[in-house]
Amino acid sequence: MARQAPPRRRPGELSFAGRRRLFVVGAVGLAGLLLWGLAGLPDFSTFTPVYGQVLNRVAVEERSTTDVVTAVNFDYRGFDTLGEEFILFAAVLVLGLLLRALAEERRGKIDDDAPRRHPGKTSDAVRLTTVALVGPTVLLAIYITAHGHLTPGGGFQGGVIAATALLLVYLGGDYAAMRRVRPLTLVTTAKAAGAGGFVLIGLGGLIFAGAFLQNFLPLGQPGHLVAAGTIPLLSLAVGLEVAGGFVLLLSELLDQLLVLRRRRERRSQ
């Protein structure tokens, strides 16, 4: 973005302007094809897919769940959510692998010889605001996760909100403070328990109701906090997994800047 002229060009390589011209040709074609395909869809706001309408009609009765989106995620299409959860799980694992301390790196201390890595003291106003926000943020995360079957929300949303509480600690305090509120063993355990718990609840359905992820617990009354059988439990499992995953993800990325040190000077290139 900062540089204007592209660096030396290899023989046969397109210039920047040439690349852009080539893209315009391709993009017009792509947009035309997409629009042509989408033109075959019913006009906007004239069509309601039948599957969704059936679910809207029956989900509240069948599952005691007033949020039909959550009923789809954690019950009717629970198997898809299992895959989705494990995509995130695998992504965080691979991120940890990519950002591990390499052979030429070591884990330094925060207060060692690299003063330019210090973000500096934050102002009192920022510290006060963020400290005041940490509690309500955690509470909101629990609320959103626990009420997923009643109102918009659920484990994915609640888990991400919980992870932002950690970022608030980093923003208002410092990295050392953030490390204290983030015991990595506990976070990893929560993440694993969330991923494993989802599968175990699914197996419970297989044992007690005859199908994987079948809702096998008492359903209770619609609109009650304790209702909807396995849906709140699955939501909680996802919440743990997502919160743990995002905390690990943020920690790994911050470690890159603040903890990892190069052992030797970079070789001249």
Add this chain to the structure above:
Amino acid sequence: MSFLPYVVAVWVCVIGLYGIVTSRHLIHAIICLSVVQSSTYVLLLAIGYRKGYAAPIFIDIPRSTKAVDPVVQALTLTDVVVGGAVTALLLAIAVQLDKHLGTLDPDELDPLRD
């Protein structure tokens, strides 16, 4: 203009691709990829939307109320989660590239350099 939301989805997709093609910084390219992906949110939600229909949350409305499609909304949630995972992985790769090659300009990434 009953076709407009679909046009918006296509436009968001193509403008994101334009950003990737003309990018001079990998972080910028990764953000552009997120823009491309957000076109799928627009498309999914546009398919399920119906004017005058309520959200599919029946906590405070009668159960017989007509509501928009919940399935595409659940799909959009999946889409957002996968998008987050992809962005995080690409950012990690960008961090390591910068460490190894000292640049994030795609034009300076020479496949033949050791």
